Amino acid sequence: MTDQPLAVADRFSAAELPAWENDAVLEQLLLSFESVLPLRRPSQLRDPKIHQRVLSLSEGVLGRTCGLLETSAREAIRTGEERICLPRWKRGAGYGVAGIDRGSADATRIR
Numbered sequence: 001m002t003d004q005p006l007a008v009a010d011r012f013s014a015a016e017l018p019a020w021e022n023d024a025v026l027e028q029l030l031l032s033f034e035s036v037l038p039l040r041r042p043s044q045l046r047d048p049k050i051h052q053r054v055l056s057l058s059e060g061v062l063g064r065t066c067g068l069l070e071t072s073a074r075e076a077i078r079t080g081e082e083r084i085c086l087p088r089w090k091r092g093a094g095y096g097v098a099g100i101d102r103g104s105a106d107a108t109r110i111r
Contacts, residue, residue, distance in 0.1 A: 019060030022051050029065070030054065034084075037073045043084035050086055 020026050030045040037043070044050050058064035072084045081088070 017062060020055060020058075020062065020065065021060065022048075022055055026051055026055070030069075033066075033069050037069070037084070039073055039076055039082050039084070041081075041083035043076075044086060045084060047086065050084075053086060 020029070027046065030051065034043050034045045054065055054068060058068055069084065072088065075088060076082055076084055
């Protein structure tokens with residue numbers, strides 16, 4: 001039996017994608033994520049400050065953006081916040097868990 005993910009990866013050639021920019025297309029991507037994330041409250045993904053923070057933390061890389069949003073949604077559920085909001089993302093941190101303020105559910109500072 002072959003390693004399934006490796007077998008699939010061998011069937012497709014790698015392609016480099018351009019970095020996302022702070023534009024209407026990025027906003028549509030974020031709003032698309034918001035529509036499918038299992039959160040009980042609306043997130044702030046329409047906020048231009050969120051767009052800039054996503055780009056800063058992910059460096060415009062799609063996989064990192066997905067990871068950031070997924071981790072943020074998990075944290076929102078874990079803390080009871082039930083929405084993605086800017087104050088949970090720390091200043092200067094990378095994407096994913098390192099970019100999330102894992103403090104109390106009422107944490108409101110950007111670090």
